[in-house]
Structure formats: C-alpha cells, structure tokens
Amino acid sequence: MQPPRCCCLLLLLLYLFLLSGTWATLEGTVTLRLLHTSTFQNTSFVETEGLGLLEDIELGSLDKHTWSIHLYHPWVRQALPRMDWDTIENMLKIYLQQFSHLINEGAMQRDVPYPFVVQCMAGCELYPNRTSRAFVYVAYNGQDFLSFDSDNNTWTLSQDTDLSRYVLALLKNYTALSELVEVIFNESCVNDMERLLSSGRAALERQELPVVTVFARTPSPQQLLLVCHVTAFYPRPISVAWLRDGQEVPPGPQLSTGPVLPNADLTYQLRSVLAVAPQDGHSYACRVRHRSLGTRSLLVPWGNSQLLLITALLAGLLGAAAVAALLLLAVWRRRKHQRVEESESRNSTLSKEA
Ligand SMILES: *[C@@H]1O[C@H](CO)[C@@H](O)[C@H](O)[C@H]1NC(C)=O
Ligand SMILES: *[C@@H]1O[C@H](CO)[C@@H](O)[C@H](O)[C@H]1NC(C)=O
Ligand SMILES: *[C@@H]1O[C@H](CO)[C@@H](O)[C@H](O)[C@H]1NC(C)=O
Ligand SMILES: *[C@@H]1O[C@H](CO)[C@@H](O)[C@H](O)[C@H]1NC(C)=O
Ligand SMILES: *[C@@H]1O[C@H](CO)[C@@H](O)[C@H](O)[C@H]1NC(C)=O
Numbered sequence: 001m002q003p004p005r006c007c008c009l010l011l012l013l014l015y016l017f018l019l020s021g022t023w024a025t026l027e028g029t030v031t032l033r034l035l036h037t038s039t040f041q042n043t044s045f046v047e048t049e050g051l052g053l054l055e056d057i058e059l060g061s062l063d064k065h066t067w068s069i070h071l072y073h074p075w076v077r078q079a080l081p082r083m084d085w086d087t088i089e090n091m092l093k094i095y096l097q098q099f100s101h102l103i104n105e106g107a108m109q110r111d112v113p114y115p116f117v118v119q120c121m122a123g124c125e126l127y128p129n130r131t132s133r134a135f136v137y138v139a140y141n142g143q144d145f146l147s148f149d150s151d152n153n154t155w156t157l158s159q160d161t162d163l164s165r166y167v168l169a170l171l172k173n174y175t176a177l178s179e180l181v182e183v184i185f186n187e188s189c190v191n192d193m194e195r196l197l198s199s200g201r202a203a204l205e206r207q208e209l210p211v212v213t214v215f216a217r218t219p220s221p222q223q224l225l226l227v228c229h230v231t232a233f234y235p236r237p238i239s240v241a242w243l244r245d246g247q248e249v250p251p252g253p254q255l256s257t258g259p260v261l262p263n264a265d266l267t268y269q270l271r272s273v274l275a276v277a278p279q280d281g282h283s284y285a286c287r288v289r290h291r292s293l294g295t296r297s298l299l300v301p302w303g304n305s306q307l308l309l310i311t312a313l314l315a316g317l318l319g320a321a322a323v324a325a326l327l328l329l330a331v332w333r334r335r336k337h338q339r340v341e342e343s344e345s346r347n348s349t350l351s352k353e354a
Helices: 003-024 074-079 082-109 162-173 175-199 307-334 336-353
Strands: 030-042 045-054 057-062 069-071 116-126 132-140 143-149 154-157 211-220 223-233 239-244 255-257 268-276 284-289 298-301
Touching: 030 082, 030 175, 045 082, 045 175, 069 082, 074 175, 082 116, 082 162, 082 175, 116 175, 132 175, 143 162, 143 175, 154 162, 162 175, 211 284, 211 298, 223 239, 223 284, 239 268, 268 284
Parallel strands: none
Antiparallel strands: 030 045, 030 116, 045 057, 057 069, 116 132, 132 143, 143 154, 211 223, 223 268, 239 284, 255 268, 284 298
C-alpha cells in the first residue's frame, strides 16, 4: 500500500471515530415540569388534574379531589426528605387555590362564559453549563394566554384579550402569587431537580436497544416502498437514515420519516419510508444510531437478512479499527524513522478487515 492512500484511510477512520465519539457523549438540557389542567365548570366548581415529569419520566400526579401528591417511583420519594414533600404539597395547594380564585375572579368580572379550560405548564430547565431557567406558561381554551419570565420575574401577555389584560392587572396586584411562583419554580425547582437527578440516575440513564425491521410495500407495480421500522428504544433521541449503495439518501420527496411516537412501556418507535423503483439495481440499507448502541451503528439491509449480522459486526470493527488507527498514528509518527514498514503492513491488514 502507498503511503498517501494509507493516510487517507487513517483520516477516514479518524473521521468515523470522531463522528461516533461525539454521538456517544451527547448530554443535553434536563427539564422538570408540572402540568396542570383546570376545567372551570362554573364559578364554584373547578376540576384540577396535575402531573409531574422529569424529562419524559412521570414522577407523580395530583389527586383530583384532595390535591395530595401520588408519587410513582420509590426513588422519587427518596430524593427529598419527608418534610420537603409536605412543604411542596402545601405550596402546590396554595398555588392551585390562588390560581383558581384569580381566574374565576377575572372570568366573572369580564363575563367570560363557562365552562372553559386553563392549562398550565411550569417548571425549570437545567443547562449543561449548570445555569437554569424557570418558566410558567398558561393557556386558555388551548391558546397561549400568559407566561412568566424568570429573568425579570414578570408576567407577559401571550394574547391580547380583555380577559388576559384583566388577569395580568390582577396578577400585578396579587404579588403573593408571583412570589409563590418565584419560590416554587425559580428557587426550589432546580434544587429539587438536582436531588431527583442523583436519586433517579438509573431511570434516567436507562437504555433500551432499538429493534429494527426492514420490509417492503408495493402500492403499485411501478413503486416500491421500503419501510424501516424502529421500535423499543430508549432514550428518545435517535438517528435513522437510508443508505443507497452505502451513501446516505439526502432528504427529498422520496424519503419520509415520521415523528417519534411513544410506546406504552416508556420506549419509543419511529418509521422511515423510502420510495424506490422496483429492481433499480441499487442496494438499500437502513442505518440506526442510538445511545444504547454506543459508537456502533445498526445496519439492516433490505432483502438480504443474512447480511445483518455481518454489517453489525463490521460497524463494531470500524469503531475498533478507528481506535487502533489512532494509536497507530501516534506510534507511527513517533517511530517514523525506525518502523515505517511494520506500521504500514498493520494498517493494510486493518483496511482489509474494514
Ligand atoms: C357547578 O357544576 C357542578 C358540576 O357540573 C354542579 O354539580 C353544580 O351544581 C354547579 N353549581 C352551580 C352553582 O351551577
Ligand atoms: C448556558 O446555556 C444556556 C442554554 O444553552 C444559555 O442560554 C445561557 O446563556 C448559558 N449561560 C452561560 C452563563 O453561559
Ligand atoms: C421581561 O423579559 C421578557 C423576555 O425576556 C420581555 O419580553 C419582557 O418585556 C420583560 N418585561 C419587563 C417588565 O421588563
Ligand atoms: C389593583 O390595585 C389598584 C390599587 O389598589 C386598584 O386601583 C386596581 O383596581 C387594582 N386592579 C385590579 C385589576 O384589581
Ligand atoms: C431567580 O430569579 C432571579 C431574577 O429575579 C435570578 O437572579 C435568580 O438567579 C433566580 N434564582 C434561581 C435559583 O434560579
């Protein structure tokens, strides 16, 4: 093998290694959120439902009648001392009571017809740089209504209506509610989230391998739809691509990838469909990358399932070869003068395997 080609191979392997390396160390923003929906049947009857989520994991819910908290996992209760849970429950009750009172007052003053629904999403985000942001979004009958900005601790209108302006004016007088929101979502939220993150590490770091199936549909004799169905994976982020003769098929009208959908067991599924002409002479494969696969990719070719194992193995080998190549590169540079021949012969063995 000629030295220039050998360097190209090394660069290629280095490139693959870097690609898979960045994938494996992805760490994002973590969000703790409380969702509550209040259905105002009439001035004296409000139905309230509440749910707490850490990322996509349900932590617990509110009892509709007593507004007490039901936690879903032992690690959630263990994250905080009992007294803290009592405090949170009491603060949530006061917040919900004041919230309902305020909205009812606004609705009565402004002759808003009953029934109507108010939804609220509140919580905090913790960024990788360890800073955080609190948020409260309120919606009226499914439309954005008001939001709370934690940078300046003020409420802003999301829609300009008689009711929204009135509620905003009430809020400005009702500093107690704003202070409560600040305490719950701007102070306690991040502290509690950090404790939940360490207590729930196992649940948050849970990884489930994707199960990939590739099959074809023929809606008409001129068209073949190749379907790549990926399911049972966790966490949610995933990359699914179609390869034509080993090259990634770029986005276009022939390629349609659906949304990531939830399964009942807190895993996800997704399908990607590629429209091709029957017997066009190309080879097709579905490539899946996911945190549970580490630096490997899963390659599932269409029409030749025996290749599956080989390609999965190959993907693993490429990763290993990349590491080996990096080491070799270092050694090769250091001992350029002494061992040029040996290094080259080992590289050519690697390229045959890959
Ligand atoms: C309010 O709604 C509830 C439930 O629909 C009903 O039982 C109650 O009688 C209503 N109250 C008034 C004052 O209309
Ligand atoms: C931290 O990250 C967030 C989100 O990426 C960004 O908005 C914020 O400005 C960053 N803060 C600092 C101090 O770097
Ligand atoms: C608070 O910040 C938001 C967005 O950062 C801005 O739209 C709003 O005008 C600010 N409110 C005040 C009173 O400064
Ligand atoms: C807010 O308080 C001021 C002064 O007490 C009062 O004049 C105003 O009517 C109040 N606004 C609302 C919407 O209650
Ligand atoms: C709460 O909000 C203020 C802005 O008024 C901000 O300076 C402070 O850092 C926030 N606290 C937390 C814990 O986010």
